[in-house]
Amino acid sequence: MSAGFSIEIDWERLEHGTPEERATFGAIGIHVDGVWLTEAHDTFVNRVRQKVHLSGYRLAHWLAWNWWRLRWNRNANGSPLTGGWRTG
Numbered sequence: 398m399s400a401g402f403s404i405e406i407d408w409e410r411l412e413h414g415t416p417e418e419r420a421t422f423g424a425i426g427i428h429v430d431g432v433w434l435t436e437a438h439d440t441f442v443n444r445v446r447q448k449v450h451l452s453g454y455r456l457a458h459w460l461a462w463n464w465w466r467l468r469w470n471r472n473a474n475g476s477p478l479t480g481g482w483r484t485g
Contacts, residue, residue, distance in 0.1 A: 402427075402430075404426070406426075418452040418455065420454070424449070425448055425449060433448075435448055475479055
């Protein structure tokens with residue numbers, strides 16, 4: 398991975414959900430080389446946030462499930478991705 402990669406978590410309290418979700422809930426931000434990949438507009442307070450509220454357990458599950466594709470299955474020559482790759 399790039400040296401400029403980081404995941405930041407501000408732990409929050411979650412009232413409902415599985416024990417795993419409640420134990421790992423927080424404002425989670427992913428930052429790569431000066432860019433927040435998790436930046437989103439929060440319409441409730443009408444501002445842009447760099448971290449999103451979600452379960453770290455579910456994020457870890459998604460990363461583990463998609464790791465091979467995220468890490469090694471790349472389009473090296475810059476041409477458009479095929480339909481099969483997008484739906485795989």
